[in-house]
Amino acid sequence: MIRAGIRAILEMTPGFEVVAEAGDGREAVELAREHRPDVAVLDVRMPRLDGLSATRELRRALPGTAVVILTTFGEDEYIVRALDGGATGFLLKSGDPRELLTGIRAAADGAAYLSPKVARRVIERLGRTAPHQDTATAAEQVAALTAREREVxxxxxAGLSNAEIGRRLHLVEGTVKAHVSAILTGLGVRNRVQAAVLAHKAGIVTEN
Incomplete structure (x- = not known):
């Protein structure tokens, strides 16, 4: 039912094309290898191969395919593990359909997207598993960035792509990429998702 609902939403929206639908994680990997989609949407819990394992396989085999993970409130511990697997989007199954579209668009554009509710749960989870990385520490790390880097x-x-950030701040995309690279280095994180989590934890993300 969830797959049918997602497919219906995407097929009714201009700019989206559903190239395949898988019934389990192993089939998802095989179909992704065949079709090479821009984005693969995976549930955390799937038969034969779970979403975390499927994410790792997809990212190794198809680095050009972004992965968006669907989760429930009870599965926030998996989201932290999925960060290391290379997922770039995290959405709630029960979320607003507009959020689904936003998250998939962001992933296709190379951006990270955390559902606001998911972000809060991830931050809480990180706080329990790494108590030294508290909100104050995150704020201190972010404060060390330049004013422009904090804006970026x-x-x-907030889940914006480099192109969207450029339009918002009136910067060319190459300049945004340079800022993002400097931000990752300055914060000591490996990817945009981890940077996004830190931004939420520092309290600098506002509603679009």
Whole structure:
């Protein structure tokens, strides 16, 4: 039912094309290898191969395919693990359909997207598993960035792509990429998702 609902939403929206639908994680990987989609949407819990394992396989085999993970409130611990697997989007199954579209668009554009509710749960989870990385520490790390880098980081946390950030801040995309690279280095994180989590934890992300 969830797959049917997602497919219906995407097929009714201009700019989206559903190229395949899988019944389990192993089939999802095989179909992705065949069709090479821009984005693969995976549930955390799937038969034969779970979403975390499927994410790792997809990212190794198809680095050009972004992965968006669907989760429930009870599965926030999996989201932290999925960060290391290379997922770039995290959405709630029960979320607003517009959020689904936003998250998939962001992933296709190379951006990270955390559903606001998911972001809060991830931050809480990170706080329990890494208590030294508290809100104050995150704020201190972010404060060490330049004013422009903090502006860019806030928009990364809001799920905007480099092109969207450029339009918002009146910068060319190459300049945004340079800022993002400097931000990742300055914060000591490996990817945009981890930077987005830190932005949320520091409290600099506002509603679009």
């Amino acid at each position: 980081l806030a928009l990364v946390g």
